[in-house]
Amino acid sequence: MRVPQIFALAVIAATFCAIPLPAQEHEKRINRSDLPPAVEKTVAAQTKGSTIRGFNEEKENGKTYYEAELTVSGHSKDILIDPTGAIAEIEEQVDFASLPAAVQSGLQAKAAGGKLGKVESITKHDKLVAYEAQVTTNGKRSEIQVGPDGKPLDHEE
Numbered sequence: 001m002r003v004p005q006i007f008a009l010a011v012i013a014a015t016f017c018a019i020p021l022p023a024q025e026h027e028k029r030i031n032r033s034d035l036p037p038a039v040e041k042t043v044a045a046q047t048k049g050s051t052i053r054g055f056n057e058e059k060e061n062g063k064t065y066y067e068a069e070l071t072v073s074g075h076s077k078d079i080l081i082d083p084t085g086a087i088a089e090i091e092e093q094v095d096f097a098s099l100p101a102a103v104q105s106g107l108q109a110k111a112a113g114g115k116l117g118k119v120e121s122i123t124k125h126d127k128l129v130a131y132e133a134q135v136t137t138n139g140k141r142s143e144i145q146v147g148p149d150g151k152p153l154d155h156e157e
Contacts (some may be wrong), residue, residue: 004117004138011035014128018049018149020118023032025060026058026059027056027057027059027067028056028057029054029055030055030056030066031055031058032052032055032151034055035055035066036066036083036085038083038084038085039066039081039083039085041085041119042079042081042085042086042087043055043066043068043079043081046068046070046079046087047051047068047070049072050070050071050072050077051072052068052069052070052071053069053071053076054069054084055067055068055069056069058080059118063082064082065079065080065081065082065083066080066082067079067080068080068081072092074093074137075092075094076091076118076120077090077091077092077093077094078090078091078092084098086125087125088125089122089123089124090121090122090123091120091122091132092120092121092123093118093119094119094120094121094131095119096116096119096133099119099131099148101150101154102128102145102149102150102151103131103148103149103150104148104150105148105150106131106147106151106152107119107131107144107146107150108135109144110145110152111135111137111144112137112142113137114135114136114137114142115135115136115137116133116134116135117133117134117135117136118133118134119131119132119134120133120146122157124157128148129147129148129157130145130146130147130148130153131145131146131147131148132139132144132145132157133145145157
């Protein structure tokens with residue numbers, strides 16, 4: 001009797017594994033030598049005086065980007081570059097105490113009693129669009145974002 005139940009579960013599991021999932025965004029580690037020439041040129045200009053931690057190739061919304069992970073003056077800085085060498089986004093760690101009071105209050109309110117961790121500024125196309133913070137609540141980690149004014153965002157950046 002037990003064998004048919006196990007077989008039925010195996011058939012159900014196999015069925016779910018065969019269902020194609022929608023295209024997901026993904027990221028893979030790459031070497032600097034894998035960067036396209038235009039991206040390499042931007043990386044060379046942007047990484048002066050920093051320590052390079054690594055590179056990733058990312059697919060977002062069907063587009064390919066290259067990410068340079070850096071350490072600059074003791075804090076993290078990630079630069080997202082499109083295949084033409086243009087900088088699409090910069091996420092840079094910032095000290096919570098250096099943030100404007102409205103941003104500090106906005107992050108604390110959104111954390112809802114959770115413990116705030118690493119905070120990053122998010123800049124897209126040379127414009128500060130958000131601040132993002134890691135939050136730990138009851139042992140679970142999540143991320144929250146507020147706008148440059150400390151107010152909630154209409155959509156996540």
